[in-house]
Amino acid sequence: MRLFSQFHHKCMLVAGQGPVEENAQDLGFKHVVTIEALRKAYPLLDMVDQNRVPTPLPWFPSISSNLPGVILFGEPVRWETSLQLITDVLLSNGNPDSELQDIPYPHLPVLACNMDLLWMAEAKMPSRIGHGTFLLCLENIYKKVTGRELKYEALIGKPSTVTYRYAAYLIQEQAEKQGWKAPIRRLYAVGDNPMSDVYGANLYNNYLKSAHQNQVQAGVKRSLQTAMESCESILVCTGVYRHNADVPSKTKECTMESVFHGHRDFCFDPSLVEASHIVQDVNDAVQLAFKKENWS
Template sequence: QPPAFGFLFDVDGVLVRGSQPVPAARRAFQRLTDGGGRLRVPVVFLTNAGNCMRSDKARELSRALGLQVPPEQVILSHSPLQLFSQFHERCMLVAGQGPVVENAHNLGFKHVVTIEALRKAYPLLDMVDLSRRPKELFPSSSQNLAGVILFGEPVRWETSLQLIADVLLSNGNPGAELQHVPYPHLPILACNMDLLWMAEAKMPRFGHGTFLLCLESIYKKVTGRELRYEALIGKPSPITYRYAQYLIQQQAQKQGWKAPIRHLYAVGDNPMSDVYGANLYNNYLKSAQQNQVQAGLKRSPQAASAQAEVSLELRNDCTNSVESCESILVCTGVFRPDSAAPRETEEKVFHGHRDFCFDPSLLQASHIVQDVDEAVQLAFKKENWS
């Protein structure tokens, strides 16, 4: 019986904690594979990590799970950027850490400048660390940057915040004097909105969403205007889930499984990114079936542009077979069941991004289980699959 469902697995807090595999992960994948180690159900690994390459993440998952994971099954926070071809020929500033230049080129971007290269071209801009201030003056360079890609949290936040702000305020030429503040500013493509994430430490760590919050606050304080994004991708963005659905269907087709994919099961540990994202995409699927557009996004141009296209695309896609995307929350990462219900006097804290509205219903998982192995068993039971 060919599978009519697929899994979207988060990685950190679900399959691994830092570099250590979660014990239930191997048990789960023993259920998902046949005797030859081949998957019996389409699977995509959907992570908000972005400071690495797909091939590296695939190797890491292969070691953790004890099976061969091809890079084509891995979606990093920046993977959908290859869809944004209108920016591929522009000169873009790239921020983050790890192989940002290689990642940008693999996604189709032809001309990129790193924060470090910009800092060397304009040595007078980075002034926080006294030991890094230039000992002599250099002639000014001239860069004509046309946009910014934020791949993930950088190592030196103060340097990146300063130089990104300089590029936005100078309309791509940070060596120029500030005449007036251009608005709208240059386009920004941001990947990974996670405020927090779970590693080996007992408490969650700051994620790229925290860096975005700093950048937004600084820009608004300096200019009096809101920082705008051309696109926000990575979970919980519907763009990312639409891309994951495409890969699931492509995988099923490649394996020769004839049954159309009807249901997606998104397994994660973070209510704000994993549960919110899966539920939001489920709303898109439902509204597409009803031939109307509705989603949990603020009704503002900067939030809705790319996201609304997903709704329109689904609404117009008569061949779309997927009916639902169910969220399954595990207790091995950010989420802790004993802290799930706030006291009556406590105000609910929203950890999501500014451009996504706070809808408490989107934070309620379809199912809560102990670990990823229980999540797989639950989906199998719902699908009458063994």
């Protein structure tokens, strides 16, 4: 999000839960409007829950300027309100107080984080719907209303390659602070979701292989920053992915899925959900990495 400085000085609508306004400001966005603030400014927009409609309707000052874009941090608490107001902003070209004229297309820029369809919580069922499900709802509502595809200015987070590149950058930065001289050549990506954690790690591994091959062919000498050669994916069985029996030895048979849970804008490649290793938990994953790196 820090890379998208062209939006940092614009008044952006932000959706999610928790301190979304503070989070946006930490990332460089100077002026943002939350879903709740937009709802208070335009109380007639949110009419799903009749118990929340104020009677008589109070007067609130309008948002001072049009909203030029939308930031989606994560799943909101009240989906119906967020889905309604985000759709209103997109259809009205950032001015939900105006009468609907021609629907603009391309629509306003939408930046979205966190594409996981499902995630694991304390419940025994490993199918807590995440922000990926919210995005799916928003995409389908927009297409049903307009007949056109909702498009993203950026999709950030797993399994996007840029997320793993950023992780590699942070790891290299830590290594330099520790004074390590030897370049880091391998990453180990540990996760519980084949469709996001493993998929993204394998996607990044393919990127590293391609970059390494291109440098070899070009005869380019590799620096510490470009010495990364591979990223191995390690799938743990304590989250979204569960395996009740012994840890399997054949990863391909256990990670192949007939239904792709990844985001709409990522093509399904069965080989990308095949983890390099499957272990029981994070501790086993760390021990595996130690063993492969010959660390006692």
